[in-house]
Amino acid sequence: MNSEILKLKRQVKLLIGACLVLFLGMIVTVFTVLNHDRSGSVLDVERINIREADGTIKMVLSNKARQHPGRMLKKDLEPREREAGLIFFNSDGDECGGLVYDNDKESAGMVYSIDKYQDDQIMQLQYMEDTQTKKRKYGLQLWSYGKEDAFAERQDRYKELTTSDSKQVRDSAVTIMRNEGLLATDRMFLGKNYKDEIGLFIHDSQGRPRIRIMVDKNNQAILETVDTLGNVMVKSGI
Template sequence: MEKLIREVRILKIYAVSLTVVFILFFFFGFKNQKTTQRFEEIDVERINIIEKDGTLKMVISNKSRQHPGMFNKKELKPREREAGMIFFNELGDECGGLVYGADKDGSGMVYSVDQRNTDQIMQLQYMEGTGNKKNRTYGLKLWDRPDDFPLEDIIKFEDSLKKLNDPVASKKAYAKLRSEGKITQERFFAGKTADGDVGLFIKDTKGNVRLKIYVDKNNQTHMDKLDENGKIIQ
């Protein structure tokens, strides 16, 4: 009996020792393992870049899994977006991106920079239609966006108009916003227009072209100053 008890005691000590060794091996083995891995090739539909606390900073995705956008750390409603990269800031807002796409009607690629609390204010873009008239344009665009009409209000406004399904009422609603200075206005374009003109096109706060410096498709140079109605005055 004493021999049996001694053998059981030895077996227990052996079991405990083996368990301790295994735990130490497991701990130090994973502790020293590199977190960086190298792949020669990988196929993936979407990649989320996050901070250590889980904050989303960038999404690289195909078209079907693209992020719908985010404002105040809340995802926007599902919508169709092109493949590319979407950027997010520390406030939980989408702040820009690089997207691209093509179909039977045309193709394009856009790099956008968003204003705080709202949509894009700067874009480097390329757009091209199909058919006999290509309507190819590319260049840099700048917009003015009001500070008192954030993206959340824009979305609510557009959703309310969709529910009305009334083109006349929608036109009046947009006219009212425009009179209040809440409509986004394009202010600057540098690039090539659909008409083949290459140059600078500068607009006033109402979106009217006031200065054009360009070379037309016939290689004629122009420097035009215009009034609010688009009439050349100099």
């Protein structure tokens, strides 16, 4: 198991490095194009759309007010509040990921998301902080979906939730959706959590914690395996 964990850590490091190189390359490319033959000038805009020759949207660079709501299955999503940043689209014109950020006196965050084809995010490089309590979480997060190709069904079910004023009814509906595999399930987090633990946290297909390899806030190295009922089966110092 240790060799597999080391292999996973190496793969994650390579992935993070590749993501950073990709971001820097895209940002440099965008600003190189925008400033071509405009040496010494400043371009102030609220939103930039990058399109293919046939009009297919490929990337949006926008402030918060004009941010693209997202697009899936060749249809724009309903208007919604989204943070400033970059939104990426695939050759079908559907959203496939993005880099967004915001910081204020209450919270701070930046995330790079990678979306499953014709579905929502499955991987995210993230930083989140409560700037009041100084609690922070940052690292690589993975999710999975029990039901394939269910984006449209998920959206329709979410719309149904808004028709009820009962929190109990809404919570019950969310539980049913989760049991049907319509919602994202936490599978892995590699990084620092809100408890000041730094390590690798692996969940099963039901979202239940199963393996924790970490250094806690007291600098104790810990390895835990957990059964499906949440009982710690193995706990040892490393």
